[in-house]
Amino acid sequence: xxxxxxxxxxxxxxxxxxxxxxxxxxxxxxxxxxxxxxxxxxxxxxxxxxxxxxxxxxxxxxxxxxxxxxxxxxxxxxxxxxxxxxxxxxxxxxxxxxxxxxxxxxxxxxxxxxxxxxxxxxxxxxxxxxxxxxxxxxxxxxxxxxxxxxxxxxxxxxxxxxxxxxxxxxxxxxxxxxxxxxxxxxxxxxxxxxxxxxxxxxxxxxxxxxxxxxxxxxxxxxxxxxxxxxxxxxxxxxxxxxxxxxxxxxxxxxxxxxxxxxxxxxxxxxxxxxxxxxxxxxxxxxxxxxxxxxxxxxxxxxxxxxxxxxxxxxxxxxxxxxxxxxxxxxxxxxxxxxxxxxxxxxxxx
Amino acid sequence: xxxxxxxxxxxxxxxxxxxxxxxxxxxxxxxxxxxxxxxxxxxxxxxxxxxxxxxxxxxxxxxxxxxxxxxxxxxxxxxxxxxxxxxxxxxxxxxxxxxxxxxxxxxxxxxxxxxxxxxxxxxxxxxxxxxxxxxxxxxxxxxxxxxxxxxxxxxxxxxxxxxxxxxxxxxxxxxxxxxxxxxxxxxxxxxxxxxxxxxxxxxxxxxxxxxxxxxxxxxxxxxxxxxxxxxxxxxxxxxxxxxxxxxxxxxxxxxxxxxxxxxxxxxxxxxxxxxxxxxxxxxxxxxxxxxxxxxxxxxxxxxxxxxxxxxxxxxxxxxxxxxxxxxxxxxxxxxxxx
Numbered sequence: 001x002x003x004x005x006x007x008x009x010x011x012x013x014x015x016x017x018x019x020x021x022x023x024x025x026x027x028x029x030x031x032x033x034x035x036x037x038x039x040x041x042x043x044x045x046x047x048x049x050x051x052x053x054x055x056x057x058x059x060x061x062x063x064x065x066x067x068x069x070x071x072x073x074x075x076x077x078x079x080x081x082x083x084x085x086x087x088x089x090x091x092x093x094x095x096x097x098x099x100x101x102x103x104x105x106x107x108x109x110x111x112x113x114x115x116x117x118x119x120x121x122x123x124x125x126x127x128x129x130x131x132x133x134x135x136x137x138x139x140x141x142x143x144x145x146x147x148x149x150x151x152x153x154x155x156x157x158x159x160x161x162x163x164x165x166x167x168x169x170x171x172x173x174x175x176x177x178x179x180x181x182x183x184x185x186x187x188x189x190x191x192x193x194x195x196x197x198x199x200x201x202x203x204x205x206x207x208x209x210x211x212x213x214x215x216x217x218x219x220x221x222x223x224x225x226x227x228x229x230x231x232x233x234x235x236x237x238x239x240x241x242x243x244x245x246x247x248x249x250x251x252x253x254x255x256x257x258x259x260x261x262x263x264x265x266x267x268x269x270x271x272x273x274x275x276x277x278x279x280x281x282x283x284x285x286x287x288x289x290x291x292x293x294x295x296x297x298x299x300x301x302x303x304x305x306x307x308x309x310x311x312x313x314x315x316x317x318x319x320x321x322x323x324x325x326x327x328x329x330x331x332x333x334x335x336x337x338x339x340x341x342x343x344x345x346x347x348x349x
Numbered sequence: 350x351x352x353x354x355x356x357x358x359x360x361x362x363x364x365x366x367x368x369x370x371x372x373x374x375x376x377x378x379x380x381x382x383x384x385x386x387x388x389x390x391x392x393x394x395x396x397x398x399x400x401x402x403x404x405x406x407x408x409x410x411x412x413x414x415x416x417x418x419x420x421x422x423x424x425x426x427x428x429x430x431x432x433x434x435x436x437x438x439x440x441x442x443x444x445x446x447x448x449x450x451x452x453x454x455x456x457x458x459x460x461x462x463x464x465x466x467x468x469x470x471x472x473x474x475x476x477x478x479x480x481x482x483x484x485x486x487x488x489x490x491x492x493x494x495x496x497x498x499x500x501x502x503x504x505x506x507x508x509x510x511x512x513x514x515x516x517x518x519x520x521x522x523x524x525x526x527x528x529x530x531x532x533x534x535x536x537x538x539x540x541x542x543x544x545x546x547x548x549x550x551x552x553x554x555x556x557x558x559x560x561x562x563x564x565x566x567x568x569x570x571x572x573x574x575x576x577x578x579x580x581x582x583x584x585x586x587x588x589x590x591x592x593x594x595x596x597x598x599x600x601x602x603x604x605x606x607x608x609x610x611x612x613x614x615x616x617x618x619x620x621x622x623x624x625x626x627x628x629x630x631x632x633x634x635x636x637x638x639x640x641x642x643x644x645x646x647x648x649x650x651x652x653x654x655x656x657x658x659x660x661x662x663x664x665x666x667x668x669x670x671x672x673x674x675x676x677x678x679x680x681x682x683x684x685x686x687x
Binding site: 206252258259302 | 384385388393396397398403405
């Protein structure tokens, strides 16, 4: 199997991207740690999508890597969970949280930039060259880290720029040195394409616009499948199988899926060409079990409910690469801002 | 998608509601208005896009327009499109913060009237010191507050029946007290319609009739349901709202006037805040338009995000309680008795 040509690399985060994990409170954290593999719950549609993406095709294969912020002590449980789901990651990296605590590197326990970027560069070093698609979520800094990684691979950020970003992000000097060394050896091939951010917290999509149109915030994996269809990374049948799985296993209805479809059109992630192709492909495609009759027509009906696109609603302008230092600074300011509640007669004194 | 703060306030309320569990659990929202403007607003807001659909309607009926003329001229207006979507079963309830007259007219044209009354009534709530029903609602219900100008005695009886049904369902008040708004407590005083309505209400078995009340008695909460014709109700509710706002404007001015007053108001601020919350129209959400086959909630055109959010909650509650059917039943049995 390993001798097959690698056609694509899919890099995934785990918690809140693949698994529905709550760790917002100490209680959630303890519960998550004590969960058995059987009790762990997937994000709807993720397993079907991953299987469709890695489905062997024309003598090539797709490679799947997971880089997670969960502590390495979770490995046996998580590997068992993958086994239950029928997923075999090619690389599975967990965070050395205990080591960080013992070494007194407390910033690294919470911080993700240094750990994830170093891991991404390390995995890339030893791996084949192929187009990459990344999956993360809105809980931490995935959009920031993935965009930076993509811009490093595309030669858009130089060494000095990287040094400053890592410095501002509070990355420990040893990790920073490791990242800079790996960067010096990095293939600059511009191979990193789409970045999907699962909106686990339902964050405003506009929050991610700073990273440009490459980053696609998604509410569910049906949306990811549709964008991959628009990118011609998937054909229509796998997209419909993701939808059918979400309906069958997670209680989704046609309305929720149609709303998700319309949301992508409104945000310009599905253009007129993709919609036209979908309409044509639907005529020639076989019925997918579990989907109600006329499912694609219901989706297309949502297009007609929107404003005519000629002229109005021009595409948002964006010039990259992002100002990573500016993003970190804005993030810091936001955290430091404590807004006073206005009192009855004006601002609280 | 009308209103002084539309589309921002309306879209923000829906975005917030899409994230909510509780009353709004499992509810999907259909936003009707300028799609580009709504999309731009949603883009910057936390929301669950699985629960929100947008429907493009290019125009809005402005507050200064004559409702009837505007409705006839513009079938693409958001209120017309929204009513058509509800009529077609795409949604179960209509919430509007736009031109109230246009909303009443569009809703009555699209949705059938229930119970053979032949007229819908706009019901508003007003806070009172007395709480009522299992829900311990501190509000009196006043109807009609402007769905139409005049009402015949039988229609005022119908308003009493609808108000009673609403109080039973929403406030869980099994035996709501119904009063007729007049210029005197005397049953023989007032316009001929009011005198005749008094007679009809007082002898109706399904109505727990309190008698006539005067305007100043509304805030005292003597009745749970206050019945009046639309013109009178509209004037009364606006006076009551204006008095509350003026009282707080005076307190605010006094606060900045003298140190002693400022200190006094500071000491009272906790209690004043509670009164402000109680008299704040944003807290009620909106006014249900009763007597139609669909749930319709009209918000004050000045409504912000909180008011529209509360109106959405009220609409969901009324749909879940199957309010139109309950009102139809109350009118069917009540009017045949009357």
